[in-house]
Amino acid sequence: MDSLTKKAYELRRDILEMIYRSKAGHVGGDLSVIDILTVLYYKVMNVSPENRRDPDRDRFIMSKGHCVDALYSVLGNRGYFDKEEAIKNFSAYNSRFIGHPNTDVPGIEMNSGSLGHGISLGVGMALAAKLDGRAYRTYVVLGDGEMAEGSNYEAMMAASHYKLDNLCATLDLNGLQISGRTKDVMSSDDISEKFQAFGWNVVEVPDGNDCTELLEGYKKAEEFKGKPSIVIAHTVKGKGVSFMENKKSWHHGVMTEEQYIQAVKEIEEVLL
Amino acid sequence: MNNITNRQVICDVLLEAAKKDKDILVVCSDSRGSASLAPFAEQYPEQFIELGIAEQNLVTVSAGLASCGKKVFAASPASFLSTRSYEQAKVDVAYSETNVTLIGISGGVSYGALGMTHHSCQDIAAMAALPGMRVYLPSDRFQTARLIKALLMDEKPAYVRVSRSATEDVNEENIEFTLNKANVISEGTDAVIIACGEMVPYAIKAQKKLEEKGISAGVIDMYCIKPIDKEAIIKAAQHTKLVVTAEEHSPFGGLGSIIAQIISANCPRKVINLALPDGHIIAGNNHEIFQYYGLDDEGIVKAIEKELE
Numbered sequence: 001m002d003s004l005t006k007k008a009y010e011l012r013r014d015i016l017e018m019i020y021r022s023k024a025g026h027v028g029g030d031l032s033v034i035d036i037l038t039v040l041y042y043k044v045m046n047v048s049p050e051n052r053r054d055p056d057r058d059r060f061i062m063s064k065g066h067c068v069d070a071l072y073s074v075l076g077n078r079g080y081f082d083k084e085e086a087i088k089n090f091s092a093y094n095s096r097f098i099g100h101p102n103t104d105v106p107g108i109e110m111n112s113g114s115l116g117h118g119i120s121l122g123v124g125m126a127l128a129a130k131l132d133g134r135a136y137r138t139y140v141v142l143g144d145g146e147m148a149e150g151s152n153y154e155a156m157m158a159a160s161h162y163k164l165d166n167l168c169a170t171l172d173l174n175g176l177q178i179s180g181r182t183k184d185v186m187s188s189d190d191i192s193e194k195f196q197a198f199g200w201n202v203v204e205v206p207d208g209n210d211c212t213e214l215l216e217g218y219k220k221a222e223e224f225k226g227k228p229s230i231v232i233a234h235t236v237k238g239k240g241v242s243f244m245e246n247k248k249s250w251h252h253g254v255m256t257e258e259q260y261i262q263a264v265k266e267i268e269e270v271l272l
Numbered sequence: 273m274n275n276i277t278n279r280q281v282i283c284d285v286l287l288e289a290a291k292k293d294k295d296i297l298v299v300c301s302d303s304r305g306s307a308s309l310a311p312f313a314e315q316y317p318e319q320f321i322e323l324g325i326a327e328q329n330l331v332t333v334s335a336g337l338a339s340c341g342k343k344v345f346a347a348s349p350a351s352f353l354s355t356r357s358y359e360q361a362k363v364d365v366a367y368s369e370t371n372v373t374l375i376g377i378s379g380g381v382s383y384g385a386l387g388m389t390h391h392s393c394q395d396i397a398a399m400a401a402l403p404g405m406r407v408y409l410p411s412d413r414f415q416t417a418r419l420i421k422a423l424l425m426d427e428k429p430a431y432v433r434v435s436r437s438a439t440e441d442v443n444e445e446n447i448e449f450t451l452n453k454a455n456v457i458s459e460g461t462d463a464v465i466i467a468c469g470e471m472v473p474y475a476i477k478a479q480k481k482l483e484e485k486g487i488s489a490g491v492i493d494m495y496c497i498k499p500i501d502k503e504a505i506i507k508a509a510q511h512t513k514l515v516v517t518a519e520e521h522s523p524f525g526g527l528g529s530i531i532a533q534i535i536s537a538n539c540p541r542k543v544i545n546l547a548l549p550d551g552h553i554i555a556g557n558n559h560e561i562f563q564y565y566g567l568d569d570e571g572i573v574k575a576i577e578k579e580l581e
Contacts, residue, residue, distance in 0.1 A: 055341070103368065110339055111368045114359060120329045121364065124336015127321065131297075132340070151360075154329035161324075 001270075004211035007077075008038040012240050012267050014073040017087050020260040024091040024099060028250035030070035032174040032209070032235040033141060037074045039214040040139055040170075049079045052107060058136050059109055059125045063118020064143030064172060065100040066252075072097055072105070080107035116149025118142055119169060123158050126167035126228075137222070140169040145177030148186040153198065159228040160199025167228040168221045173208065174237035178251045192232055201227040208233025209240075241266055274441050278416040278434035279308035279377055285420040286345060290316050296424070297321060297337055299346045301330040307347035307377045331357040331374070335364035338371040343424065349383075350376025350392035350433050358398055361431070366402040371427040373420075374399075375434070379409070380470065380520030381548065382436035385555040392433070393548050397525025399431040400498045406430040407497040409469035411455075412442040415495055418449035433469065435520075437558065440473040442493060454501035456508070460490035463514040463576050466505065468494045468527050470558065471518040477569035482576060489576065497527055505531055506538045514579055515543045518572060520562075523547040544575055 011034050019025035041047065045058040062071050069090060076083025089095035096104040100113025110121055122140040129136050146152070159167055171191065175182050182188045192202050201224045205217040214233060221229035237251075238244025241263040244253070255263060290296045290312070299321045304310045313320040321337075323330045327348050334346040346353070353376045354361070365372045376395055383390035399407045408430065410416040416434060423430050443455065457472075458479060467475040472493045482489045490508055494500065509515050515535055517528035528545030535543055546567055554564055562568040566575065 059340075110335070111363060114363050117332050117360065117364060120332030120360075121336040121339070123329070124333040124338070125340055127333070128337050128340030128342055131318065131342075151326075151328040151332070154323075154326035155333070158323055158326070158329055158333060 002211065004038055004042060006271060007042060008035045008211060009240065009267055009270050011038060011070070011073045011077060013264060014077070014083060014087060015069050016260065016263050016267065018069050018073065018090045020255050021087065022091040023254050025069040026066045026252045028176070028237040028244060028247070028253070029064065029067040029143065029172070029174070031239045031241060031244065032237045033064070033067050033172045034070045034073070035209045035211055036141060036170050036172060036214060036233055037070055039211050039218065041074045041078055043215060044218045045139060046136070049106065052080070056134055056136050059138040061110055061118045061121045061138070061140045062101050062112055063115065063140050064146055065113030068099060068101050071101060075105070075107040078107070081105065115143070115146040116151040119152055119155035119159065122167050122169065123155050123162070123164060126159070126164040127162060129166050130162070130164070137166050137168060140167070142169055142171050144171060144173045144175065144182050144188055144191065145185065147171070147188055147191060156195065156198040156200065163226055164228045165225050168218070168231065169228070170231045170233055172235055173232055174235045176237045176246070176248045176251065178248070180248055195230045199227060201229040203229055203231045205231055205233045208235035240270065274413060275438045276413050277308060277436070277438045278410060278413055281413045281416045282375060282420050282434070283308050283312055285417050287312055287315060289424050290319050293343070294319065295341060296343045297345070299323060299330060299334050299337070299344055301325055301327050301348045303348045303377070306349065307375065309347055327352045327357045328360050331360035332364045334372045335368055335370040339368070342371070344372045345375055346372060347375040347377055349390065350379035350395050351390055354392055354395035354398050354431070361399070361405065362402050365429045366405040369404055370429060372429055373423050374431045376431060377434055378436035379433035380435065381553055381558060381561045384557050384561065387555070388552060391553060393520070393522045395431070395433055396497055396519070396521050396527060400530070401525070404429060406499065408432045408495055409497060410434065410495045411469055411472035411493050412439050414441065414443045414445050414447045415449065415455065418447060419495065422449070422451040435470050435558070439470055442472050442476060452496045452499050452501060454504035455493035455495065456504060457491040457493055459508070459511065460488040461512055462488045462580060463516055464490040464492060464508040464512045465516045465518060465572060466492045466494050466527070466531055467518040468497060470520055471567060474562065474567065474569045474572060475518055478572035481569060481573050485577070487576065487580065494527060497530065500530055500534070502534050505534050509535050509539045509541045513541065514576065515541050516546060516572065516576055517543065518546045518567060520567070521547055523550055542579065544579060546572065546575060
């Protein structure tokens with residue numbers, strides 16, 4: 001197993017512990033997006049605890065903010081804070097590790113959680129880079145259910161109008177949202193065409209839980225000039241835990257003790 | 273009568289400041305003309321960003337720019353900026369404490385006959401309810417200039433509402449100005465009129481008419497709605513029998529509500545809130561609308577006379 005995939009599975013173990021202890025969180029989406037976050041934070045983005053105030057660091061926005069547990073997991077493991085503190089205090093009384101990204105937590109650039117804001121924030125950050133002649137890139141992670149929010153399309157227009165090729169969004173396309181299949185709740189089968197129609201460079205990643213494929217996707221996005229890029233990562237909700245995979249009930253399901261033991265066992269088997 | 277609008281004054285102050293500071297940005301939603309910011313767009317194209325008719329995006333892009341060190345002034349008609357983009361103002365400006373000044377132009381009933389869609393009579397309540405958002409309704413061009421200069425000096429979020437047409441001068445050009453301190457125009461013993469924005473000239477005229485009738489009224493220009501100058505309100509109320517508030521806003525959650533809260537908790541007095549109705553507003557220009565709803569000088573005089581009878 002390659003080191004990135006191994007890392008993503010180690011992070012899955014932390015996510016499960018965080019969610020099991022707190023009885024809160026969005027486990028299905030965390031497990032679909034974690035490979036994306038692992039590739040971005042360990043390979044693609046120029047970010048680290050040491051450069052977190054450097055004006056030239058890359059910027060990251062978690063637009064699907066409900067999957068903050070996955071973000072805490074990757075930031076904790078990258079050394080932005082003591083990961084045990086996040087695991088112990090996720091969603092706890094008076095904790096800074098609340099259920100959506102907030103800037104009290106080191107490494108989080110902007111508050112988020114209300115859907116449909118991420119691309120607009122990214123447009124602002126990418127425009128600032130162009131205005132200042134800085135080379136940093138801005139990365140935004142979106143959920144597929146979130147694409148029903150209209151403000152996304154305002155932001156998509158602006159990103160292509162200003163030719164923001166320093167902006168790279170990723171769509172965590174797992175096909176499920178809280179009420180069911182995304183295509184049934186609000187059709188999204190043509191999301192790739194929608195981004196193209198709005199003037200974006202579209203990079204398809206057929207297996208968005210495969211770190212090698214993701215890395216190749218980000219490389220193509222970075223090399224593309226003149227347009228913003230969207231990496232459409234086809235993922236599996238609940239990826240890595242057999243009884244959670246592709247089940248809408250695990251959008252924010254709470255594990256029993258038996259389910260937790262089973263889930264951790266499946267993750268550890270992959271790591272062996 | 274002055275014919276320079278507060279919008280033009282904002283543009284002049286920003287033009288002057290942008291000369292020395294490349295981080296000052298003006299962001300518009302097809303509103304450079306209506307905000308009188310076209311000269312800024314022409315003179316500093318590198319510091320002007322057009323986002324088209326997309327106010328939600330306008331506010332959040334502004335926050336993203338500010339998070340990278342920019343000092344952003346986002347201007348759009350007050351009705352759309354305050355409520356269409358309300359969640360963006362809540363999350364990306366107020367909650368994230370970004371250096372964004374939202375400039376709501378043509379506020380209140382400035383658009384007169386265009387009706388409810390274009391009236392902005394909820395913005396004080398909406399914006400003041402956001403933790404960390406400051407709210408200002410300057411009364412004349414001199415105060416507007418001083419306010420914008422003061423806001424350029426800090427990095428906190430603010431909402432500024434100005435009217436569409438030119439307003440009468442209330443202050444001298446070299447007005448004494450301290451941010452968040454009310455402008456006490458006159459003191460009285462029978463009543464005090466606390467007004468903001470376009471209501472201030474009417475309050476001053478009402479005070480003069482009352483004086484002729486032997487009624488002593490004071491006038492406070494409360495351009496700072498949040499943070500509000502509690503001390504000035506309590507001091508004025510303590511020296512009078514009646515407090516009258518006048519605002520170009522819904523009766524719910526505006527200047528009158530805020531002042532009534534302060535007075536009831538600190539120095540109980542009778543408070544009369546003069547505001548626009550909770551309903552559809554008639555067509556007309558500003559003055560006609562104010563007259564119809566008793567918000568002009570005559571209306572203020574009548575309200576005070578009736579109460580003091």
